[in-house]
Structures are given as C-alpha cells and as structure tokens.
Amino acid sequence: MHPNLLDQLIVFEHAVELGSFSAAAKRLNRTVAAVGYAIGQLEEHLGLTLFDRSGYRPELTQHGITLRRDVSIIMRRVERLESKVDNLRQQIATNVSIAITEMIPIEPLARATSTFTRLHPEFQLTIHEYSVDIAMQKLFQHEAALLIAQLWDAAPIKGLDGRQLYACDLMLIASQDHPLAALDEPFEYAELDNHQQVLMSPYPADTVDYNYGVSVTDLYTVNSVRLQKSLICHGAGWGFMAHHQIEDELSNGSLVQLKCRDLNDLPQMRVAAVWGTRKAPNPVLTKFIDLLEVECRKSVAALSQGTQADHSSDMT
Numbered sequence: 001m002h003p004n005l006l007d008q009l010i011v012f013e014h015a016v017e018l019g020s021f022s023a024a025a026k027r028l029n030r031t032v033a034a035v036g037y038a039i040g041q042l043e044e045h046l047g048l049t050l051f052d053r054s055g056y057r058p059e060l061t062q063h064g065i066t067l068r069r070d071v072s073i074i075m076r077r078v079e080r081l082e083s084k085v086d087n088l089r090q091q092i093a094t095n096v097s098i099a100i101t102e103m104i105p106i107e108p109l110a111r112a113t114s115t116f117t118r119l120h121p122e123f124q125l126t127i128h129e130y131s132v133d134i135a136m137q138k139l140f141q142h143e144a145a146l147l148i149a150q151l152w153d154a155a156p157i158k159g160l161d162g163r164q165l166y167a168c169d170l171m172l173i174a175s176q177d178h179p180l181a182a183l184d185e186p187f188e189y190a191e192l193d194n195h196q197q198v199l200m201s202p203y204p205a206d207t208v209d210y211n212y213g214v215s216v217t218d219l220y221t222v223n224s225v226r227l228q229k230s231l232i233c234h235g236a237g238w239g240f241m242a243h244h245q246i247e248d249e250l251s252n253g254s255l256v257q258l259k260c261r262d263l264n265d266l267p268q269m270r271v272a273a274v275w276g277t278r279k280a281p282n283p284v285l286t287k288f289i290d291l292l293e294v295e296c297r298k299s300v301a302a303l304s305q306g307t308q309a310d311h312s313s314d315m316t
Contacts, residue, residue, distance in 0.1 A: 008042035009071050020057050079277040097126040099135040099144035102225045104271050105244045108295035116288045131223045147274040162274035166296040169266040170240035172258045175233050181256050189262035196237030200228050242269050
C-alpha cells in the first residue's frame with residue numbers, strides 16, 4: 001500500500017464532491033497543484049485514469065465513477081475510527097444535548113429517560129424539540145450530539161450514522177366530514193387523486209418526489225405534526241399519520257381511518273437515532289439509545305396487539 005494512499009483518497013473525495021480541483025484545494029487549504037499531484041499519484045498507484053482533464057473541469061472517468069462508492073465507504077470507516085479513538089482519548093462528557101422532532105412518541109422517550117436517570121444520575125441530558133429541518137441543522141452544526149427523528153426518503157446521509165429504533169405503519173385518515181369518509185364502500189386508490197393530500201415534509205410541495213407515501217394528487221406540505229393534524233381535522237385534505245399522533249382525535253371521532261381497497265401496504269414511519277460519523281455516541285449515550293429502542297419497540301408491540309384486538313371485535 002502506498003504510504004500516502006489515505007491522503008490521496010481524501011483529496012479524491014473532496015475533488016469529486018466539490019466538482020473541481022480548485023474547490024478541493026480551497027477546502028483542504030492546499031494549492032491546486034498539490035491537489036492535482038495527489039490525484040496523479042493516486043492514478044499512478046492504481047494504474048487507472050480517474051479524471052478526464054480534457055475539458056474545462058475535470059470529469060470522472062468510468063473507472064472514477066466505479067471507485068467513487070468504494071472511496072466513500074473507506075472514508076466513512078476512517079471517520080468512525082477517528083471518532084472511536086477520540087472517545088477513548090478523552091473522558092466521557094456528562095452533559096449531552098439531544099434534538100428530537102415532534103414526530104416521535106413522547107411516552108417511550110420519557111420512560112427511557114427515567115430508567116437512564118436511575119442508572120446514570122451523574123449524566124445530564126438537554127432534550128429540545130424542533131421541526132425536522134431545524135433538528136437536522138442542530139446536528140450538523142454540532143449543537144446537538146444526537147438526533148431522534150423520523151427518517152424520510154430524501155434525508156441526507158453524508159457525514160451521518162445512526163440506527164433505526166422502530167418502524168410502524170401509518171394510517172390513512174381524514175376528517176369525519178371529508179368526502180372520502182362519506183363513501184360507504186372501500187374506494188379505489190385512484191380516488192385519492194381527486195382530493196388534496198396534507199403531507200408532512202420539510203420541503204416545498206413542488207419539490208417533493210412522489211413515492212409510496214405521496215399520492216399524485218395536489219399537495220399541501222407542512223413541517224409540524226400539529227399543523228398537519230389541524231389541517232386534516234378541518235377538512236383541508238387527507239393524509240398519513242401514526243396512531244400515537246392522532247389517538248385522541250380517533251377516539252372522539254374528529255378523525256376517521258379511511259378504507260382504501262387497493263392500499264394493501266401502508267407507508268411506514270421509521271424513527272432512528274442519528275449522529276455524525278465523526279461524533280459517534282460514547283458508551284453512556286449508547287446506553288440511552290439502547291433503552292429508548294427497547295421502550296419504542298414495547299410501544300409498537302402494544303399498539304399492534306390493540307389493533308389486532310379491535311379487528312377481532314369487529315369480526316364478531
């Protein structure tokens with residue numbers, strides 16, 4: 001192995017990410033010539049041409065495209081190693097900030113925190129709730145060591161690590177006065193296209209990608225559970241929400257579960273603990289994540305049993 005291989009891979013990744021040798025040089029605080037030399041040495045070591053330099057900007061060759069993913073994986077491993085070494089070198093911090101989003105159920109978080117307090121009374125937690133876009137910003141700016149949030153399709157992954165805590169099916173719902181709720185028989189999926197969808201998303205409506213959780217109907221996008229629930233309750237549209245978010249509204253009848261004949265597989269809400277690849281949780285914080293995962297899975301299991309019981313009573 002070339003003694004400077006790791007440094008060359010770092011330069012390669014920055015050049016690919018930023019799209020030019022000059023931008024990579026600025027990011028790495030080096031000269032453009034030094035960046036070009038490192039890339040050239042990497043190509044010589046591998047025996048491959050990674051960049052086509054014939055144009056105004058260097059473009060990845062097919063070999064470069066093929067190796068890009070492997071380089072990203074290597075650098076991710078290096079960042080994890082640096083984080084682990086850093087944790088070993090220093091004493092464990094006893095005051096940690098955690099950002100959460102309102103999407104997650106509070107009861108499992110409270111139970112996990114209570115257990116954690118008894119196990120580690122010397123450890124202090126600062127837990128603040130944000131919208132998902134602000135919470136992610138807090139994590140990237142190192143103002144929070146941990147993020148507990150719902151994952152979404154376009155969630156960034158570069159520089160982030162994490163683990164899923166639980167997943168649960170979302171419910172197709174509308175207000176009791178919505179036209180969809182008035183249909184006696186289970187309706188076709190295409191009927192949803194005739195009505196507005198209220199979607200939980202940190203992105204504007206015209207930039208949302210369509211997927212199994214987004215109909216091809218017109219969209220209202222909101223960035224808070226409170227706003228999504230309020231709009232749906234007042235008949236602005238239909239939507240997908242988790243049972244724990246609308247339990248009271250289902251009980252009092254202001255929201256109803258819709259019966260769609262063609263919707264066999266419901267979208268899922270996946271909640272994860274997320275951290276930076278360079279800031280992996282220390283062993284004590286990892287214990288908190290373990291406790292939270294256990295409590296979340298207990299809640300999902302209890303909800304599943306309750307749903308099955310409801311279905312059984314409906315059949316009798």
